[in-house]
Amino acid sequence: MRVAVVRFPGSNCEPETCRAVERAGGDAFYIWHRDTSLSDADAVILPGGFSYGDYLRSGAIARFSPVMEAIRSHAKAGGPVLGICNGFQILCEAGLLPGALVRNAGLKYLSRPVDVRIERTDTPFTSAYRAGQIIRIPIGHGDGRFVAPASLLDQLEAEGRVVLRYAGAPESDVPSNPNGSVQDIAAICSASGTVVGMMPHPERLADRVLGSDAGQGVFESLMRYPVTPVPDPSPRFS
Amino acid sequence: MTHAAVSAEAHPFKGERPVTAEVVREHNLTEAEYGDITAMLGRTPTLTELGIFSALWSEHCSYKHTKPVLRKFPTEGPQVVQGPGENAGVLRLPDGWAVAFKIESHNHPSAVEPYQGAATGVGGILRDVFTMGARPVAVLNSLRLGPLDDPRNRYLFSGIVKGVGDYGNCVGVPTLGGEVAFAPGYSGNPLVNAMCVGLLRETDLMRARAHGVGNILLTMGSRTGRDGIHGASFASEELSAKSEARRPQVQVGDPFTEKLLLEATLELIEAGLTVAIQDMGAAGLTSSSAEMAARGGVGVELDTSLVPTREPGMTPYEIMLSETQERMLIVAEPHRVPDIQAVCARWELTAVPVGRVTDDGLFRIVHDGVTVAAIPGERLVDGCPIHDPEAREAPAAVARRAARPTTPPRVDAAGALTLLLDDPTIASKRWVFEQYDSTVQAETVLGPGGDAGVLRVPGTGFGLAISVDCNQRYVTLDPYEGGKAAVAEAARNVACTGAVPLGITDCLNFGNPDKPEVFFQFTEACRGIADACRAFGTPVTGGNVSLYNESPTGAIDPTPTIGMVGLLHDVTRRVPSHFAAADSSILLLGTSRGHLGGSSYWEVVHGFVGGAPPPVDLDAEHRLQRLLAAAAERGLLRSAHDCSDGGLAVALAEACIGEPYAAAPRGAKVNLANPGAVPVAALLYGEDAGRVVISCGTPEVAQVMALAAEHGVPAEPIGTVSAASEPLEIHLRDGHTTLRWPTPELRRTYFDAIPRRMRADPGREEGR
Amino acid sequence: MTWRVHVRILPRKGLLDPQGQAVEHALAALRFPEASNVHVGKAIALDVAAGTAAEAEALVRTMCDQLLANPVTEDYEIEVEAGAPA
Amino acid sequence: MTWRVHVRILPRKGLLDPQGQAVEHALAALRFPEASNVHVGKAIALDVAAGTAAEAEALVRTMCDQLLANPVTEDYEIEVEAGAPA
């Protein structure tokens, strides 16, 4: 499977995201934010980082990058799209996912492992997990508090569009919800389930040598996903 | 070297102040130094020239007080690719890899503006490493602050930590470790030392040496503003609106631009487009260009009117001395310039030609066609007269070393452990390191919270273990032993993970060197560092000196921070600091004599800082390091944690409390023999050097003991690890006393000590 | 004409505003009982070239809707200061 | 009386303002050539109990000096809106 990893100025998780895809057997390659084509990618990942320094609002400026049009049509055609951390923020700013990610309730950037419960296993990025399974993967963000109008929240819950929820080990001395996200939401998906945004970083704990590969399932799920090549409307460079 | 009697002419820039004795004084140049300057030039310098001299002959650039002492450091070894003198030191790793690393202070800027000061400190050290062609893979930070009961110190602490975090997080380099200590001596003068570690292929090493007459100099990155310009230029101007507008400004960090600079620089070096490249640090354009020229033995000519500026009307003086961040100076062959500009454009940066390499050996500055400075380059960089200040220990220091506590302990031996774990210097720094991204790049094998950070070298099976350490209490009480102890602790922390210490970088934070007692501290601490590095075979690859750290109450505690890098041959063999499994056997390596001199126990429980710190047996330490590596390599160890502040009891408690996000702490049953009949408090909290608490499977105990004997390291089984949330029990065989602490409470104390104090005031919201 | 324009962006009413709360607590701790209902947002200042103040405001409104403010979480107010001939 | 007070905090003149630069570039890319000299700072809105508008402003000035603004890197402006009986 061909997986495009999009580089915005200030993205900084591209290499490890590619490694995770390749470890799962995929073929990962970079797409520069100025490109207007996805070069026949079967799936697109918007990696973590600080696109445009997160200046103004996380993801606010990146959403205008030329590549976003191609991603939009890829998503519209049902192609899988994953936004991780800053990628999730960009997808929300771009309106490809609903809601918004704002400053953590604790007002501090937070880098720590979190336990998240797999709420949905029928997305292209979670099928390798068991429903209800709890995995421990890292977060690293200052703007990770998911917010949305009440009506939208009800809709998300009704349509089962919460993909990951923060869950905690009872004995732990830290709150299970690290950032104050409403209803402990750590990841959501589009109505179709094919566009997923998550705050935690599965690519950072996807290798046993580092102590755990709990996150690798996200990329293995993608490999299992049957892709019908998405026609690429926009003209191609190179 | 021949004395260039009369050099080329230079003319004052229009409207520039004439150079008078007073102006010279404002530039912190002594009469003798000024005499050398006029002799060297054969004329009166222009203001621009004076500014250039004052920058390059400042302590920061010239090391005029410290050079002779630093020369005594061991700097050689088979592993050394690049010793002191470049932007960072470089050590050889397996498979053609090399590690570039360096530590630097940003103390004064952080005292003035904690958030930006700390942020730009991280920015500067990152640039030092990627200018060598190395990709930064880890940052560490060493912080010193006054006590947290003072709101100003809390403000500085939170601002500094947020500054360090926001910058490194944005650039995408994990913070793998560091240290924080609190002592009254740092009130009003906090220390912020930042260390960066980068990886490169040895063949890609880039040195900052200008050569090739006719080659082009380009500035890359941010436009030059009036940031952090040497205050002297306006100090004596009568305050007018004009001079107000020219006040030097706080340096503001732009980590986003830094990230682009990082990628562009590495791409330029990889593509072989540059002859040399250097970041613009202190004294920006002046030091970067003059040093590259001197290293290459060539001259340079810069046209400051070509330098892109942020504000109109900047003078050559201001442009040469500006400390605007996120700028690089490139030397390149003329035909490469378009390719370089293309790479920069792709990264949304600009690179602008501003000068060329010349053959006359002169450092020449032109502005709008007028030569405003023309100085013999080599003399400019190397010609600063060396001082040799007097070094004499203060009688008070001698007395303090001999003293003992006169007041009784605040609590009994059991209560002392809680008091120590609640001491911010000993307590968990989770409040700090959870504001730092420690997992980006996905190579973090052991993150913050243990003895040393460990990362894997991408695509290989080996890794690096890194730690920064200094116990300033020891250095204050006995600079020589304290210097040894700083290196020994750093090496021990690295060795605890199973790694072999390779080399160090040092950040020497001291007071005013013209005070004999301060210079004594400096020379003695350096002698200790040198001896320890020799004993361990860990050469000094570079570092940074920060003098004149004086708070209103006098000089800071002498703080020679040591950054140690070690090689872990197989990262799957790394050893964590915390007890991993119930029923593991606990062993104590090293000799306990119950040494309380200079201990945290005396400070925290008796309110007394004094006595002679524990002497460091460098051979014993070296044997201990080798034992730990050997045991780890054989996979014998489940955990290893060294005894530092608070001695054995604190080390045991920390091993039980566990990693920062462990679901629950573990318990332990410990059984201590006490042949020397040492008093209980001394046995538990004595800080004898060279001791490590390890745990291993019961079947492995015999092998570990044998291996220890082989290495000549005393080893004693002292107990077993018990299940989650069980208590920590220490039984003293003589006296049949048993002390018992509930570990969930110990954990709460240990993790909440700093948050509890910081909750006192949310404080001002810094940064975005 | 060039107009100096100020945009004030505040968290949408009803949305949890931890930053505002933190500042409110800090003010209380500093003995400012007079302060209440504190909210923290963004201030953006910019020069806008436009014929009339109304045109300048209209332009900035579009900038806010497209980029400067997040429609899900933020409300904004625009203030056009006296302009100067460009 | 209770006064609604708005504080506008902007980076001190001459200081590098990376955020302002980024927004200015973004606006240019979005075809708003009319925008220039963009700066981004903080907006703080609060209610202040005080007898007169002048007292309210004086109070907020002290708050700014002590907490709200960074004296080294930021400048602030205070605007007191019409008050309402408490």
Ligand SMILES: Nc1ncnc2c1ncn2[C@@H]1O[C@H](COP(=O)(O)OP(=O)(O)O)[C@@H](O)[C@H]1O
């Ligand atoms: N300023 C800091 N930044 C990042 N990590 C830190 C910092 N201070 C402490 N730590 C983490 O906490 C660990 C324990 O700190 P410390 O008590 O100084 O350990 P040690 O006594 O073994 O040197 C350090 O090894 C590091 O991983």
Ligand SMILES: [Mg+2]
């Ligand atoms: Mg240690």
